[in-house]
Amino acid sequence: MAPKKVRTGPRNPDLVPGIKKYSRSKMYHKRGLWAIKAKHGGKLPTHEPKQAAAQPDSAVPEKAPKFYPADDVKKTRAKPKKNNPTKLRGSITPGTVLILLAGRFMGKRVVFLKQLPSGLLLVTGPFKVNGVPLKRVNQAYVIGTSTKVDISSIDVSKFEDKYFMKEKTKKTKKTEGEFFKSDEEEKSIVPQHKKDDQKTIDTALMKAIEVVPELKAYLSARFSLRDGMKPHQLVF
Amino acid sequence: MTFKRFVEIGRVALVNYGKEYGQLVVIVDIVDQNRALVDAPDMIRSQINFKRLSLTDIKIDIPRSPKKKTLIAAMEEADVKNKWEKSSWGRKLIVQQRRASLNDFDRFKVMLAKIKRGGVIKQELAKLKKESAA
Numbered sequence: 001m002a003p004k005k006v007r008t009g010p011r012n013p014d015l016v017p018g019i020k021k022y023s024r025s026k027m028y029h030k031r032g033l034w035a036i037k038a039k040h041g042g043k044l045p046t047h048e049p050k051q052a053a054a055q056p057d058s059a060v061p062e063k064a065p066k067f068y069p070a071d072d073v074k075k076t077r078a079k080p081k082k083n084n085p086t087k088l089r090g091s092i093t094p095g096t097v098l099i100l101l102a103g104r105f106m107g108k109r110v111v112f113l114k115q116l117p118s119g120l121l122l123v124t125g126p127f128k129v130n131g132v133p134l135k136r137v138n139q140a141y142v143i144g145t146s147t148k149v150d151i152s153s154i155d156v157s158k159f160e161d162k163y164f165m166k167e168k169t170k171k172t173k174k175t176e177g178e179f180f181k182s183d184e185e186e187k188s189i190v191p192q193h194k195k196d197d198q199k200t201i202d203t204a205l206m207k208a209i210e211v212v213p214e215l216k217a218y219l220s221a222r223f224s225l226r227d228g229m230k231p232h233q234l235v236f
Numbered sequence: 237m238t239f240k241r242f243v244e245i246g247r248v249a250l251v252n253y254g255k256e257y258g259q260l261v262v263i264v265d266i267v268d269q270n271r272a273l274v275d276a277p278d279m280i281r282s283q284i285n286f287k288r289l290s291l292t293d294i295k296i297d298i299p300r301s302p303k304k305k306t307l308i309a310a311m312e313e314a315d316v317k318n319k320w321e322k323s324s325w326g327r328k329l330i331v332q333q334r335r336a337s338l339n340d341f342d343r344f345k346v347m348l349a350k351i352k353r354g355g356v357i358k359q360e361l362a363k364l365k366k367e368s369a370a
Contacts, residue, residue: 097340097341099340109340145339145340145341146339146340146341147339147340147341214344214345214348215341217344217348218341218344218345221344223340233336234340235336235337235338235339235340236339236340
């Protein structure tokens with residue numbers, strides 16, 4: 001028997017939009033309907049017709065419906081819209097080194113941890129290496145390199161979008177005197193639990209990073225275009 | 237000033253334009269003043285304009301329009317692949333391809349290596365300068 005060939009493409013391709021290559025009779029042959037019929041004794045296989053239940057004579061005849069809709073066609077209902085997180089590019093998998101393209105950390109090489117339900121990417125420097133904390137980043141402002149770090153041992157399940165929400169502070173009414181005082185240094189202090197989270201993730205990550213020679217130096221350096229580098233020809 | 241690489245049957249050439257860019261091919265027949273019939277072990281024999289070819293130094297011994305089998309055998313005998321990869325032109329192309337395929341991390345490692353090498357060279361130079369000054 002000849003080896004089975006895997007079919008590539010439709011059986012009846014479009015020559016021009018609207019005009020197919022093969023006629024009805026040709027397609028009948030191509031689909032093998034003749035073989036199916038031959039297998040079932042000259043006819044296409046059918047389901048057994050359902051035997052109608054025997055009606056007792058005393059049964060009430062079916063009542064005519066009260067209402068007939070004007071259209072015979074059923075109205076199609078719109079499917080409820082599902083909000084999915086943005087489709088992740090194929091090149092970005094957990095553990096990939098990403099290059100940030102915008103913002104304060106432009107050019108920094110950073111490790112990708114996971115995609116959050118909002119679609120944003122959870123990313124960390126690690127903080128000790130290049131100063132990038134646990135941060136959310138949009139996929140559009142990122143280049144995915146082909147360098148991967150092994151993060152299978154790191155647990156990132158506790159991080160969700162809620163973790164990054166701003167704390168709601170009550171606005172206190174300012175007295176006249178306070179109004180004209182210059183806004184005192186209201187530096188936002190990073191809460192201790194965030195520092196601790198950063199530390200746990202980073203110590204686990206550093207173990208994976210230090211295994212690969214020169215990877216730590218790579219992550220601490222920023223990316224930039226030099227003379228002769230053509231972004232559309234670079235392999236990342 | 238004389239020409240050294242001639243268009244002849246058996247001349248190995250590099251395609252420098254078009255879909256087969258970068259492939260090594262053998263001139264197998266001449267069509268007319270501008271075109272040749274060209275063949276390679278992994279391509280369908282086709283015609284190509286001379287302007288799309290860069291002639292190499294390598295020439296193999298084949299009859300006009302040989303069968304694919306004969307062509308492959310002649311190429312093996314003349315060891316075209318190895319001769320090409322050892323020639324300075326061939327080596328340069330291989331380096332170009334390697335450099336183009338480096339990923340971002342590789343480029344970083346190359347940069348570190350270059351700096352290290354430069355450092356070693358400078359040290360040696362400084363030593364030599366000291367000796368000559370002394």
